[in-house]
Amino acid sequence: MKRLLTLIKKNFKLILRSKSSAIMIILGPLLLIILMGAAFNTASVYGIRVGVHSEEYSPLAEAIIYELNQDDYSTQKVDSEQACISGVKNGIFHVCAIFPKNLKVTQGGNIVFYVDNSKTNLIYLVTESISTHIGKKSQDLSLQLTKGIVDTLEYIEEEITDKELLLNQLKTQAEEGEATITLISNDLTDMNLLHEKSDIPLGTLQSQLGSSNDSSAMNSYNAVEREIESMLEDISLANSKKSKITDRLSILSQNTETNNLAITQMLYSFKTIKKDISAVKETGAGKIVNPIKSEIKPITTEKTHLNFIFPTLLIMIMMFVSLLLTSTLEIREKTSKVYFKNFITPTSETSFTLSNYITNLIIISLQTTILVGASAFFFYKEIFSTIHLLIPALLLIASIFLFMGIMLGSIFRTEETNTITAISLGFIMVFFSSAILPIETLSPVIKNIASFNPFYISESLLNQIILFQSQLKNVSSYFLTLSLYLAGIIIATIIVKKISKRRQ
Amino acid sequence: MGIFELKGVTKRFKDNLVLDNINLAIPEGSVFGLLGINGCGKTTILKLLVGFYKTTKGEVLYDNKKLNKTQDKLREEIGFTTQDSAFYPKLTVEENIRYFGALYGLKKQTIENNLERILKLVELEDVRSKTAEYLSGGMQRRLDMACSLIHVPRVVILDEPTEDLDPVLRKEILHLIRKIKEIGTTVIITSHRLDDIEQVCDRVAILHNKKIIRAGALNQLKKQYSEDEEIHIQTFPGDYKTIIKNIDSYDEYYIENNKLVIKTKKAERVLHEILHIIENTGEKLLYVDVQRPTLEEVFQSLTKDVNAQRGFLRKQ
Numbered sequence: 001m002k003r004l005l006t007l008i009k010k011n012f013k014l015i016l017r018s019k020s021s022a023i024m025i026i027l028g029p030l031l032l033i034i035l036m037g038a039a040f041n042t043a044s045v046y047g048i049r050v051g052v053h054s055e056e057y058s059p060l061a062e063a064i065i066y067e068l069n070q071d072d073y074s075t076q077k078v079d080s081e082q083a084c085i086s087g088v089k090n091g092i093f094h095v096c097a098i099f100p101k102n103l104k105v106t107q108g109g110n111i112v113f114y115v116d117n118s119k120t121n122l123i124y125l126v127t128e129s130i131s132t133h134i135g136k137k138s139q140d141l142s143l144q145l146t147k148g149i150v151d152t153l154e155y156i157e158e159e160i161t162d163k164e165l166l167l168n169q170l171k172t173q174a175e176e177g178e179a180t181i182t183l184i185s186n187d188l189t190d191m192n193l194l195h196e197k198s199d200i201p202l203g204t205l206q207s208q209l210g211s212s213n214d215s216s217a218m219n220s221y222n223a224v225e226r227e228i229e230s231m232l233e234d235i236s237l238a239n240s241k242k243s244k245i246t247d248r249l250s251i252l253s254q255n256t257e258t259n260n261l262a263i264t265q266m267l268y269s270f271k272t273i274k275k276d277i278s279a280v281k282e283t284g285a286g287k288i289v290n291p292i293k294s295e296i297k298p299i300t301t302e303k304t305h306l307n308f309i310f311p312t313l314l315i316m317i318m319m320f321v322s323l324l325l326t327s328t329l330e331i332r333e334k335t336s337k338v339y340f341k342n343f344i345t346p347t348s349e350t351s352f353t354l355s356n357y358i359t360n361l362i363i364i365s366l367q368t369t370i371l372v373g374a375s376a377f378f379f380y381k382e383i384f385s386t387i388h389l390l391i392p393a394l395l396l397i398a399s400i401f402l403f404m405g406i407m408l409g410s411i412f413r414t415e416e417t418n419t420i421t422a423i424s425l426g427f428i429m430v431f432f433s434s435a436i437l438p439i440e441t442l443s444p445v446i447k448n449i450a451s452f453n454p455f456y457i458s459e460s461l462l463n464q465i466i467l468f469q470s471q472l473k474n475v476s477s478y479f480l481t482l483s484l485y486l487a488g489i490i491i492a493t494i495i496v497k498k499i500s501k502r503r504q
Numbered sequence: 505m506g507i508f509e510l511k512g513v514t515k516r517f518k519d520n521l522v523l524d525n526i527n528l529a530i531p532e533g534s535v536f537g538l539l540g541i542n543g544c545g546k547t548t549i550l551k552l553l554v555g556f557y558k559t560t561k562g563e564v565l566y567d568n569k570k571l572n573k574t575q576d577k578l579r580e581e582i583g584f585t586t587q588d589s590a591f592y593p594k595l596t597v598e599e600n601i602r603y604f605g606a607l608y609g610l611k612k613q614t615i616e617n618n619l620e621r622i623l624k625l626v627e628l629e630d631v632r633s634k635t636a637e638y639l640s641g642g643m644q645r646r647l648d649m650a651c652s653l654i655h656v657p658r659v660v661i662l663d664e665p666t667e668d669l670d671p672v673l674r675k676e677i678l679h680l681i682r683k684i685k686e687i688g689t690t691v692i693i694t695s696h697r698l699d700d701i702e703q704v705c706d707r708v709a710i711l712h713n714k715k716i717i718r719a720g721a722l723n724q725l726k727k728q729y730s731e732d733e734e735i736h737i738q739t740f741p742g743d744y745k746t747i748i749k750n751i752d753s754y755d756e757y758y759i760e761n762n763k764l765v766i767k768t769k770k771a772e773r774v775l776h777e778i779l780h781i782i783e784n785t786g787e788k789l790l791y792v793d794v795q796r797p798t799l800e801e802v803f804q805s806l807t808k809d810v811n812a813q814r815g816f817l818r819k820q
Contacts, residue, residue: 006606010592010599017594017635341590341651344554345607346579 003347007355008362011329015363049092050075051084054099061099064111064137085114150284157277160270167270171263178256185249193239197232310375311462312435315397317371318364319429319455322401323408323422326360330409331418349497357402364398382469389465389472396482397458400489407493410500429455454485507532507659507690508553513562515548522548524714526562530692530707532658535685537705537722538694539803544711546694547587550661553692554582580608583652583660583689587667589644591651593637597628600636600647601654608655618654625683626650642673646680659690666700678703698803710803733771738763738791739782746785751777763791 016022050073054061057077065075076093078084084096094116100109111134202225209217333339333352342352372390376383383390405422412418432450433439439450450456461478464470472479506529515523522545530536540546551557552564555571555578564571566578591600601622605615623629626646631639636647645665652660665681666674674697681704684691695701701708702722709719718725732755739747744764748757754768768774771794782789 003606003609006603010595010603013599014592014594337586337588337590338592340551340556340586341584341604342607343556344579344582344584345604346576346609347607 004351004355004358007347007351008359011355011359012362015359048073048094051078051087051093051096052076052099053078053081053084053096054103055101057099058103060137060141061103064099064134067137088114088116091116153277153280157274160274160277164267164270164274167263167267171260171267174256174260174263178253178260181249181253181256185246185253188242188246188249191242193235193242195232195235197229200228202228308467311466312433312459314368314371314394315455315458315462316430316435318368318394318398319401319458320423320426321367322360322364322398323405323426324419325363326356326402326405327409327412327418327422328415329356329360330406331412331415334409335413335415349501353406353493353497356406357399360402360405361395361398364402365394368394368398383466386465386469389470389475390462393458393461393465393475393479393482396479396486397454397461400454400458400482400486403486403489403493407489407496410493410496429453432456433459435459454482457481457485506530507567508692509565509568510549510552511563511565513549513552513564514560515545515552515557516560521714523552526711526716528709528716528719530690532690533688534707535681535691535693535705537701537708538692538711539696539698539701539708540694540711541696545714546696546711547663549711550584550663550692550694553661554578554584580655581658583655583657585645585648585652585660585662585665587664589636589648591636591644591647594635596633596635597623597639597647597650598632601650604651605654610655615654618656622650622653625653625687626680640673641669642676645669645673645677649677649680649684653684653689656687657689659692660684661692663694664696665693666695666697674700732767732769734795735766735768735771735775735778736763736791736793736795737766737778737789739787739789741787743785743787747778747781747787750781753777 050068052065052075068075078087078096081098084093084098087093088096096114098112098114100111103109103111206221209221333342333356372383404425408418408422408425412421430436432442432446432453433456435455439447439456442450457478461475461482464475464478508530510526510528513523513526514521526549528549538546538549548557552559553566555564555575566574571578592603595603598619601619602615605618610618623632626649628643628646628650631643636644639647649660649662649665662681665677669677678700681691681693685704693701693705705722707720708722708725710717742762744759747764751766751774753770753774754766756767758765766774775792775794779789
């Protein structure tokens with residue numbers, strides 16, 4: 001134990017007396033968190049250059065361009081589509097937007113975006129942001145159009161309600177008219193105008209007058225007879241006209257009935273239209289345009305990029321510092337002039353390895369405390385509520401990477417090879433995690449392998465603890481996996497050390 | 505029987521044979537010198553002695569026991585000073601010595617007591633608080649030795665202790681070795697500087713062509729090779745070819761620093777001849793001396809290829 005303490009003390013003296021090392025170890029992480037904080041403490045994308053081109057810029061296209069300019073996008077009109085696309089290729093623009101000629105709402109049209117897919121993360125952010133802007137403009141236009149339709153419908157409903165009364169009055173009047181026609185028709189039918197001269201007993205009168213030979217009487221009779229004949233002719237004419245009137249009344253009655261039926265149908269149609277209009281439950285234009293609104297709500301309360309990347313950032317710093325520092329110290333000790341002198345002392349090699357581990361663990365702990373402390377002070381107040389899980393998690397993660405570093409330092413014989421390998425290993429672990437692209441974007445086989453990546457597991461564990469404030473039961477599987485990793489790496493380190501010793 | 509014994513030790517690094525069937529005993533209490541040209545395997549032998557390297561063949565004994573059985577004891581009883589300054593430059597003199605004291609498992613009080621004695625022994629008392637990197641070359645070498653002596657070892661191994669030092673510093677180190685010897689510690693030194701070995705060692709072994717070609721007490725070796733004497737002569741204008749052509753009884757000659765050096769078993773007769781020739785040829789005698797062989801000459805005569813490198817010419 002005394003020897004171990006002596007070794008740790010010696011390690012710290014050597015580090016602290018090398019001014020550059022001391023500054024980098026203590027101020028490095030602080031500087032890093034300040035820089036990262038300044039760079040990523042935002043949720044927006046700034047300074048995006050958008051190249052735009054259209055054969056003819058319509059007011060709608062100009063409005064969309066104006067909308068983009070309003071939100072920190074810098075748009076620039078380009079003479080041709082090819083020049084616009086070349087601009088993206090050459091890095092002049094982040095996005096190229098091609099508007100169709102004379103873009104109008106009535107005609108519709110596609111706005112085509114050209115993006116540089118090699119800038120994956122940026123493209124996700126930019127296309128999402130631009131789509132949101134275009135979508136907003138499109139939604140505004142749809143809203144205006146829909147509002148016009150809805151207003152018209154409301155006017156129609158009012159008009160129908162208004163005119164329905166008139167139609168009902170017409171219908172009543174028509175029905176009454178039809179009844180009157182029927183009555184007239186019946187009266188006319190009842191009217192008997194079929195009279196014959198023979199129905200008048202003029203013969204008897206004539207015989208009586210003839211027998212009297214009263215000429216004046218006969219003359220009067222003849223005048224009456226003529227008058228009767230004239231009247232019979234008039235009655236016959238009236239009868240003929242009655243028939244015609246009856247026929248016309250019949251036609252009128254039919255027409256009135258037809259009209260009545262039409263009015264009934266119209267009333268039914270009006271009723272159906274009113275019913276249909278009433279059946280339209282939603283008359284708000286906004287809701288018609290966007291009946292289903294999607295809103296993405298974060299499951300954490302954090303708002304900036306730094307909040308989300310903080311766990312990954314923490315692991316990345318821990319991993320690279322652990323791998324590089326431990327392996328470098330291991331190699332330096334191994335290749336130093338003092339190594340042989342240390343070797344021939346009765347102090348075991350395990351003590352040297354442990355001293356390397358503890359020294360670097362203290363350094364990592366110091367750096368992590370600075371990082372976590374700074375984050376707690378500036379943006380993660382609630383980090384202290386999970387400190388009981390965070391401390392063992394960080395210790396476990398640091399130990400894994402520290403022993404990895406010791407293993408690398410034991411394998412390699414030169415600092416250069418070791419540094420290259422440590423950096424490569426670190427980057428492999430970063431690439432096959434969700435730090436750059438989600439692990440789900442990898443091919444299934446690689447994804448399955450990458451899910452065993454200690455960096456990925458550590459990142460997931462810290463996300464659970466820091467971002468979601470998960471309880472132990474929710475993260476116990478991560479702890480178990482990482483503990484197994486640590487045990488495996490310690491065993492591997494022992495084996496590697498034995499092999500490298502045998503090589504001497 | 506010695507404190508260390510190598511029995512039939514062979515060491516290979518892959519296909520490279522470095523030591524071939526080495527048999528050697530190092531007696532306790534002696535100052536043992538291991539001689540050999542650079543790269544001949546001296547350091548390899550030392551590293552085999554302390555168990556840093558494993559033998560390819562043969563065995564190393566410490567205190568008459570196989571090394572693997574006495575490794576822990578050995579590590580407690582041995583001090584090792586390498587060719588390079590093996591200490592931490594960023595630590596002070598005291599911190600370095602205390603550090604090694606702790607690694608040797610000494611108690612704090614023992615470390616403090618030994619520290620004072622060792623600092624006095626190596627004459628670094630005045631710079632005890634100075635950072636090691638700012639010490640002079642000689643001081644650094646002494647600090648290295650002090651770190652190896654803090655636990656008062658039974659054996660101290662000094663690998664090329666005077667390498668790369670100027671004459672003054674070399675003298676300091678040799679003086680220190682004598683002082684270490686006085687405290688009863690067995691000292692094992694490697695060097696290719698034969699004059700240094702000659703000054704401090706009582707026993708030597710010569711390593712050449714992967715083998716120990718001679719080993720024994722220094723005086724015995726010198727006596728064994730004392731038949732030859734050297735005549736060092738300087739004349740003006742220096743027609744050494746005429747001189748050599750006219751003398752018979754010499755074994756070898758070479759010219760060094762404008763001086764003619766002649767090795768011969770009959771120094772008196774040859775010198776007489778030379779003086780006669782000089783008189784006849786009109787050369788002016790500037791310098792003449794007759795020397796007995798040094799360890800260097802012993803070494804040279806044993807390692808013929810080295811002689812050739814140095815420009816020795818054999819009698820035709």
